[in-house]
Amino acid sequence: MSSPGPIVLDIEKLPLKGSPDIVSQHLQVLATLADWTRADAPGKAVGYYGYNTLTGVPPEDRTYAQQLARHVDAFFPSMYTFDDNHGAWATRAANEAAEDRSLGPDKPVFFYLWPQYHDGTPNQFQYIDAAYWRFQLSTAYRDADGIVLWGPSRFHWDESSGWWAATLAFIRQISGAGI
DSSP states (O other): OOSSSSSSOOOSSSSSOOHHHHHHHHHHHHHHHHHHHHHSSSTTEEEBBOOOOOOOOOOHHHHHHHHTTTTTOOOOOOOOOSSOOOOHHHHHHHHHHHHHHHHOTTSSSSEEOSBBOTTTTTTTTTTTOOHHHHHHHHHHHHHHHHEEOOOTOOOSTTSSSSSHHHHHHHHHHHHHHOO
């Protein structure tokens, strides 16, 4: 509780998809968990990670996502990298932010970014080159309210790693600070 930042619930196996009975059951569980978390952590922003809970929900199940959105304080969509298509990534980011904002116009959107390619892709676990990473940071800065930087504990947290050098340069650029 003394740590800064939000509480992000990562429950990926209760999607708001499927038959009305199943979706209704999942909604009840997810809403209850969010409410319990908010009650136990007053003052902390609470939300769900990724897809199938609030975003990525089929249009026919959108009313369930709207109901769940009333139980969270922020959105935390996954904006991981699957390929080198900058345009597709930017379109996905804009669509994701718009979808989240339509569910809760007054709630912030924080993109989960990972400076490596997603597993199961041809470049899995390789670091994204610095130019593409800067592009993703700039796009997130434009479309979201912030980011959550995610990755394995084996990150290369030094400036010889292109992604980290690009991150520090981006922070300096937007803050005007000498970090």
